[in-house]
Amino acid sequence: MPFLERHMREANDVKSLLRDIRRAMDYAVPEAQRAGADDLVDQYRDDRLALMLLREFYSFLPEAAEDWAREILRIDRRQGIFLLALASGSGRYVYLVSDEGVEFHGDVKDGCLTDELLDFFGYESVDDFVRKATGELPNYEALNQDEELCPVCHAASGEYHELGCVVEICPWCGGQLVHCSCRHDQLGVDSIETEAQLLEFEAILEERGRIPYSPEQRPSFLQHESEEE
Template sequence: MTNEIETIDLHVLVSYAVKQKKESAALQVVEQYQFHPPATRVLRHYYEQLPEAREEMACELRVVAQNQGVYLFALKAETWVYLYVSAPEDTFYIGEFDVVIEDSELLQFFGYESIKDYLKRRPSSFDALPPFDVQSEHQTKCVICGAEEGAFHLLGCPVEVCPWCDAQLNQCNCRFDQLGVDEFGSEDLLEQFEQRLEQKGRIPFTRGQGPSYPVAGTDTVPLKGTD
């Protein structure tokens, strides 16, 4: 994947991927998920590299498993269903819905003890998965790191608010000011900063907090209205 592709608007990708008469329906689906960056990353990946070059529109996403802001998504296209992993740094295609996931580390991350356990407990079909309610999901959990209401974000989550300056904690300069350093790269400094942060009092996730800007270049769907 090149940087050039990264900057192509998702709407444009959709218009190339699906037949004209399907375009507005496909865009409606994209818009439905626009405030959920992990889901939007999957749609972007799907439209960038249509599996098997099947020119179908994506119809719906459902969550198979999730852990710490990383999602195992099922994407239902017109006739096929696919599996994707969506993480802030890496979104990748696994295969068709009934593929056997053989990466045991990945399975364990999502709470399956083994391949056997996965085969036993995995959903029998897309329709067997609970519908993914983007709205309520957005309100009750941080869409980036998965923190629940009242819990702390994963350190580094771009939604976390800085208790010193009220800006975005992973963007503001407070970490330098607090530690009296010019660079911030080592594990040690990170630990020290976490301690200072805890002394000061971290700001937990509450409803309404959310990314109000495109996240890490992965979400270039224009954000409509206000956050």
């Protein structure tokens, strides 16, 4: 999917998410806290991942009672997957957030990560995770404002893109890897249609030397948006 088309599709998703959040907040947020809750939504009004998280929180309140989101904190990020903490009036809750969706994992203080997730994010133990997640954490920064992350696959500066990311640069011609003909030329085919072909191309690509993400790769219209903000 061309990047501009994807950007427009996500803009429509954002509008839908905002409607859902506002509707759920009418029932979830105490009247005295509504202004603060609205401010947080406005802070992330263009960030799809944060809005997905807020919709999940307000639609399924962890304590099944009135509550409001005060801030979204970043615990960790790896391979385009964010481990976020939502601080509310009643607790600090852990969510796994990516383009694929949102998963609620419980209250931070309960050490709510599975062994698989502890290993994935590089924590030696539950206690190691709890120490970090209950400590001072940076605010989650909206993706369209964080130039150190790819706006599509969320690779950090210096990391490789997720294979298939439209921002990745082709190491053969310097164009967009998903749009140039180099991938077909390297395999000697007209199109990549099987998993075996994809794996073969990935091996060829890594042998050639993939180009990691850098802020200079961000589409120009996103850079202009950041400057305007």
